[in-house]
Amino acid sequence: MSINSAQGPRGKSKRFDLIRTWRDRIFFIGFLLAILIGVAGLAALLIDVLVDGLGFLNWKFLTNYASRKPLESGILAPMAGTVWVVGLTAIFTVPVGIGTAIYLEEFAKKNRLTRLVELNISNLAGVPSVIYGLLGLAVFVQFLFNGSRNLTAGALTMTLLILPIVIIASQEAIKAVPSSYRDAAYAMGATRWQVVKTVVMPQAVPGMMSGIILALSRAVGESAPILIISSLVWVTFVPTSPDSKFTVLPLQIFTWVSQPQEDFRSIAAAGIIVLLLILLGMNAVAIWIRNKYQVRSE
Amino acid sequence: MSINSRSNTATSSNTRLLPDEVVRRRRRQYFEQSIVSWLLRVTAVISVLTTIGIVVILVVESVGFFSQVSVWEFVTGREWTPLFKPQKFGALPLIGGTLLVAVIAGLVSLTLGLGAAIFLSEYAPEGVRKVLKPVLEILAGIPTVVYGYFALTFITPMLQGIIGSDRVIIFNALSAGIVMGLMIMPMVSTLSEDAMIAVPRSLRDAAYALGATRFEVSTKVVIPAALSGIVASFILALSRAIGETMIVKIAAGATPNLTLNPLESIQAMTAYIVQISLGETAHGSIEYQTIFAVGLLLFVMTLAMNILGRVIISRFRQVYE
Numbered sequence: 001m002s003i004n005s006a007q008g009p010r011g012k013s014k015r016f017d018l019i020r021t022w023r024d025r026i027f028f029i030g031f032l033l034a035i036l037i038g039v040a041g042l043a044a045l046l047i048d049v050l051v052d053g054l055g056f057l058n059w060k061f062l063t064n065y066a067s068r069k070p071l072e073s074g075i076l077a078p079m080a081g082t083v084w085v086v087g088l089t090a091i092f093t094v095p096v097g098i099g100t101a102i103y104l105e106e107f108a109k110k111n112r113l114t115r116l117v118e119l120n121i122s123n124l125a126g127v128p129s130v131i132y133g134l135l136g137l138a139v140f141v142q143f144l145f146n147g148s149r150n151l152t153a154g155a156l157t158m159t160l161l162i163l164p165i166v167i168i169a170s171q172e173a174i175k176a177v178p179s180s181y182r183d184a185a186y187a188m189g190a191t192r193w194q195v196v197k198t199v200v201m202p203q204a205v206p207g208m209m210s211g212i213i214l215a216l217s218r219a220v221g222e223s224a225p226i227l228i229i230s231s232l233v234w235v236t237f238v239p240t241s242p243d244s245k246f247t248v249l250p251l252q253i254f255t256w257v258s259q260p261q262e263d264f265r266s267i268a269a270a271g272i273i274v275l276l277l278i279l280l281g282m283n284a285v286a287i288w289i290r291n292k293y294q295v296r297s298e
Numbered sequence: 299m300s301i302n303s304r305s306n307t308a309t310s311s312n313t314r315l316l317p318d319e320v321v322r323r324r325r326r327q328y329f330e331q332s333i334v335s336w337l338l339r340v341t342a343v344i345s346v347l348t349t350i351g352i353v354v355i356l357v358v359e360s361v362g363f364f365s366q367v368s369v370w371e372f373v374t375g376r377e378w379t380p381l382f383k384p385q386k387f388g389a390l391p392l393i394g395g396t397l398l399v400a401v402i403a404g405l406v407s408l409t410l411g412l413g414a415a416i417f418l419s420e421y422a423p424e425g426v427r428k429v430l431k432p433v434l435e436i437l438a439g440i441p442t443v444v445y446g447y448f449a450l451t452f453i454t455p456m457l458q459g460i461i462g463s464d465r466v467i468i469f470n471a472l473s474a475g476i477v478m479g480l481m482i483m484p485m486v487s488t489l490s491e492d493a494m495i496a497v498p499r500s501l502r503d504a505a506y507a508l509g510a511t512r513f514e515v516s517t518k519v520v521i522p523a524a525l526s527g528i529v530a531s532f533i534l535a536l537s538r539a540i541g542e543t544m545i546v547k548i549a550a551g552a553t554p555n556l557t558l559n560p561l562e563s564i565q566a567m568t569a570y571i572v573q574i575s576l577g578e579t580a581h582g583s584i585e586y587q588t589i590f591a592v593g594l595l596l597f598v599m600t601l602a603m604n605i606l607g608r609v610i611i612s613r614f615r616q617v618y619e
Contacts, residue, residue, distance in 0.1 A: 024511035028421060034413025035487075038434050041480045048452045049444070099341030107335050108342070121345050126534070126604040127597065128541025130568045131352060133575070134593045138355040142581060160348050167345065193331035221441030224543035224568070228575040250443040250544075257447050257548055265451060272444050279439065 049276070053269025061270055065236040066252060070263035075271055078252035080238040081151070082220060082278075085248055088155030089162065089219050090212070096159070097166030097215075098208060104167075105174040106196050125164035132161045133228030141229060150243045154229045161225060162215040169211025173204040206293030210286040217282040221275065223250035249275050356597055359590035363387075366584060372591065378554035378565075380588050391554035392592060395564035399475045399546055400539040402560055406479025407535055411486025412528065418487065419494040420516045431488075438484040446548030449477040454549065457561075465561055469551030472560035478545050482535040489534065493527020494520050530610040537603035541596065543568035567592050 064074025100121075108114040136157030145153055177200050185195045226248050235247040247255075249271060256268035364372070367387040375388015414434060418427050454473040458466045466472075497520050505515045521528065551563030552573055565573075571589045579585045 020511050020514070024513040027513045027516075031413045031417035031421060034410045035417050035430055035434065038410050038414055038437060038480065038483050038487075039430070042433065042437055042440075044452060045440070045444070045448045048448055052451065096341045096344055099338045100345060103335075103338035103342045107338055117342060117346060120349050122608070123601065123604060124345060124348060126537060126600060127352065128543070128568065128600055130541065130543045130571050131356075131593055131597050134359075134571070134590060135348075135352050135355055137575070138359060138590075139351055147581070163345060163348070191327045191331045193334050194327065217439070221439075221443070223441070223443045224547075224572060227572055231575055250441050253447070254443050254544065254548065257443070257450065265447075268447060269451075272447060275441060276444070279441070283439065 046276075049269050049272045052266050053271070053273045056266050056270040057273055061267075062274070066255075067236075070259075070261060070267050073256070073264075073267050075249065075252060075274060077235045077238060078247045078249045078271075079274075081235070081246040082248045084151050084239050084242075084244075084246060085155050085158060085226070086216055086220055088151060088242060089158040090216055092155060092159040093162060093166050093215070094212060097163055097212065098170050100163075100167045101170030101174055101208075102196055102200075105171055106192065106200065121164045121167055125168065128224075129161055129222055130224045130228065132157055133225030135160065136225060136229050145243075148243065149230055149245060151239055151246045152242045154226055154246060154248075155242075157225050157229055158219045158222065161222065162219050165215040165218065166212055169215065170204070170208045173207025173211060174200060176207060177203040206289050210290040213282050213286040213289070217279050217286070220248075220282065221250055221279060223248070223254055226251050227254065249278075352597065356590055356594040359587055360594050362582075363584060363587035363591045367591075373595075376556055378570075380585055385584075387588065389567075389592065389595065391556040392565060392567045392570055393595070394556045395471065395550070395554065396540055396546075396566040396568070396596075398471045398558065398560060398564060399478060399550055399566055400536055402472060402475025403478035403482060403539040404532065404536050406476055407482045407486045407539075408532055410479065411483045411531075411535070412490055414483070414487040415490035415494060415528075416516050416521075419491045420512060420520060434487060435484045437480060438482075440481070442481070442542060442544040443548070445477045445481050446474075446545045449473045449545060449549035453477055461561065467551070467561065467563050469549060469553075469563040470561050471550050471564045474546050474548075474550035475560065477549065478539050478542055481542070481545070482538050485535045485538060486531050489531030490524070490528045493524035493531070496527070497523040526610050526613055530607045533603050533607040533610070537600045537607065540603070541568065541600050543572055547572050567596050571596075 060072075061074050062079070063076055064072060065077050066075075067073045104114060104118060108117075136153060140153035140156050141147060141149055144156075181199050181203065182195050185199045190198070230245070230247055230251060235245060237244075239246045253268050253271040253275065256264045256271065259265075372387055372389050373393075374390065375386060376390050377386035377388045378391045379386045414430075418431060422430065450468075450473070453476055454466065454468060454470065457470070457473055501519050501523060502515050505519045510518070546566035547569040550566060550569065552565050552569065553563045554565045554570070555562060557564065571592055574585060574589045
């Protein structure tokens with residue numbers, strides 16, 4: 001402050017300090033407001049959905065098929081579709097995602113090729129989901145299944161979409177295993193695969209699990225690629241095999257939102273509540289696993 | 299110790315008894331490992347194949363389109379009417395619609411996200427930070443179809459109430475942009491905060507010692523030092539906004555419209571792709587090919603932004619390590 005007073009008369013510097021103090025306070029409020037607006041946006045979204053949809057959420061809604069009459073509409077078909085898609089996606093994703101992560105972390109030489117593969121994976125994580133839909137449409141629907149828009153095509157597309165997330169999360173889980181564990185096993189003459197199988201994996205599996213569940217929850221909420229793959233709007237049956245036609249929960253919500261009638265909007269809100277509850281449950285399980293089995297490296 | 303040495307002698311006596319068995323077991327272990335190693339390599343190749351697949355599909359499927367419509371016409375044409383005659387394939391209205399929404403989302407997310415990041419890293423006590431940060435990150439986990447619903451049933455009526463329902467069309471770019479800004483805000487705030495936290499404590503202490511206020515430390519020391527990280531977070535968030543589909547499909551409309559007025563209805567590139575996919579477009583027709591051409595353009599735009607963002611982040615890391 002002595003610098004300020006040396007520059008000019010005392011009163012001027014005092015006023016300057018006062019301005020600075022007030023500017024600090026005003027911007028403190030501004031920054032606080034920024035984060036509170038974000039939180040308020042979240043609150044408004046949840047309240048909006050709950051107010052619109054809660055009244056329509058009942059047992060009939062959970063067990064009916066979609067209908068032209070809003071009040072008789074239900075989410076049985078999209079719920080079953082979502083369970084199918086997520087189940088198949090998990091079956092495809094888990095071996096490939098964990099396999100890639102193990103390869104990159106434990107087997108691959110740290111050379112330029114490996115770096116390129118890792119760069120490629122992080123780039124894939126940034127590709128818009130709608131592009132995966134186009135990939136799935138051309139490769140799985142048109143080429144592999146001859147134009148059949150079936151569950152497997154949808155699940156394979158979702159697999160490619162969440163694979164980068166699963167790989168990155170699994171790599172993190174493997175990295176969290178202290179290298180002293182590996183060194184101890186190597187010192188006893190274990191092969192690389194034995195080290196992975198008996199030392200790294202048991203430690204890394206909980207971290208991988210929580211990463212995979214989070215990635216699958218992304219797949220549950222994703223609609224754009226499924227919309228391109230399935231394209232079907234009114235599905236009124238429960239899929240019985242991997243080559244059935246299907247719809248999923250977010251897609252059904254989208255269909256209802258797009259209807260002009262007010263009641264369909266409310267039905268959509270009821271669907272959103274179910275979707276959010278499913279996501280909440282999956283996230284809770286992932287966090288619970290992470291907290292319960294977290295590897296503490298010192 | 300005694301137990302250990304006893305078991306050691308037991309193993310070594312085994313070794314002495316059956317050397318063949320040990321060698322065979324060792325061979326089997328290495329054989330198993332080489333098979334596993336190959337299997338793992340195959341799984342790692344899948345992600346590379348995905349990238350190749352995306353590029354090949356987008357290019358191959360749009361070759362037919364670009365044989366009928368020149369690339370120049372596609373990126374500079376001002377009319378987009380692929381579904382009715384006369385067909386015009388100028389993608390500028392779609393690009394403009396996408397960018398209009400993305401710019402609004404960018405403004406919202408930069409203002410809120412940067413403010414939130416400064417608050418979390420420079421002002422908030424640890425307890426407040428621990429509560430607010432996860433709450434904010436819930437925003438990033440909400441499905442986009444839900445945001446679309448929120449834009450259509452909450453933000454749009456609110457805008458109509460404020461600006462006047464005669465001036466705000468039900469499907470408009472502003473509503474979609476605001477909601478999208480909310481969605482990408484945690485991305486901006488988390489990545490910016492990471493960059494700010496990486497600024498060495500000593501720089502802040504030096505400024506405080508000179509009598510600077512917290513605001514001055516934030517804006518004159520921390521933000522300039524973390525600028526590359528903040529810029530990168532913003533670019534990555536914008537790229538996310540450009541690729542976002544459901545919000546623009548539900549709330550921004552389906553009228554390819556080259557306009558700067560955010561209160562009008564537009565059509566984004568992603569929304570066009572989805573619109574055609576929902577319709578009965580024959581496989582192999584030029585309408586079918588347009589979605590791959592638009593997809594290719596979208597892919598190139600987001601890839602360029604993602605690479606740019608990552609280059610900036612890695613530069614920034616080098617400064618502090």
